[in-house]
Amino acid sequence: DVKVTQSSRYLVKRTGEKVFLECVQDMDHENMFWYRQDPGLGLRLIYFSYDVKMKEKGDIPEGYSVSREKKERFSLILESASTNQTSMYLCATYNAGGYEQYFGPGTRLTVT
Amino acid sequence: GQSLEQPSEVTAVEGAIVQINCTYQTSGFYGLSWYQQHDGGAPTFLSYNALDGLEETGRFSSFLSRSDSYGYLLLQELQMKDSASYFCAAQQAGTALIFGKGTTLSVSS
Numbered sequence: 001d002v003k004v005t006q007s008s009r010y011l012v013k014r015t016g017e018k019v020f021l022e023c024v025q026d027m028d029h030e031n032m033f034w035y036r037q038d039p040g041l042g043l044r045l046i047y048f049s050y051d052v053k054m055k056e057k058g059d060i061p062e063g064y065s066v067s068r069e070k071k072e073r074f075s076l077i078l079e080s081a082s083t084n085q086t087s088m089y090l091c092a093t094y095n096a097g098g099y100e101q102y103f104g105p106g107t108r109l110t111v112t
Numbered sequence: 113g114q115s116l117e118q119p120s121e122v123t124a125v126e127g128a129i130v131q132i133n134c135t136y137q138t139s140g141f142y143g144l145s146w147y148q149q150h151d152g153g154a155p156t157f158l159s160y161n162a163l164d165g166l167e168e169t170g171r172f173s174s175f176l177s178r179s180d181s182y183g184y185l186l187l188q189e190l191q192m193k194d195s196a197s198y199f200c201a202a203q204q205a206g207t208a209l210i211f212g213k214g215t216t217l218s219v220s221s
Contacts, residue, residue, distance in 0.1 A: 042213035
């Protein structure tokens with residue numbers, strides 16, 4: 001079974017802090033994704049990566065950056081957290097040629 | 113723009129059949145997926161249609177019509193545990209999925 005883990009289930013940060021959310025997968029998948037999920041808005045793609053050191057902007061990249069130094073790890077960085085970044089953040093992976101995305105359990109981030 | 117439209121809420125009773133529709137407008141369309149998400153949980157994959165027609169997996173079936181840019185998820189013999197949010201997602205060239213906003217299904221006894 002594919003396992004996708006995220007560094008925290010719940011996180012509380014203050015406005016202006018730098019926040020790191022980490023995602024690790026154990027199935028050697030090329031593609032990794034970061035989404036945020038808000039009520040009534042569904043899942044919105046922030047960034048994705050199809051290879052080590054490669055990244056592509058999704059629909060809402062503003063205020064975020066990512067890092068992928070190793071194939072199994074994809075980090076989402078909030079350079080200066082703001083209250084409007086309070087949300088559920090979901091990491092997902094997917095193997096090239098496949099069609100099923102595997103999601104991590106999510107990190108509920110609250111910025112106060 | 114690229115978008116998927118699905119109803120925001122659907123209600124049904126145990127044992128009934130419910131259909132959740134999804135219309136899409138995307139470029140480089142490869143196929144349509146469906147995901148289920150229970151409260152507090154992560155989305156989990158249900159089905160994928162790359163070709164027109166019906167795919168059946170137990171009580172759940174999914175349909176795609178590429179010419180109509182339309183698909184649906186059919187849930188039969190509804191159970192209380194089927195209460196969840198259901199998302200359609202378009203598979204595009206370039207690997208990124210585009211998700212609809214989700215349909216909340218409430219099943220009552």
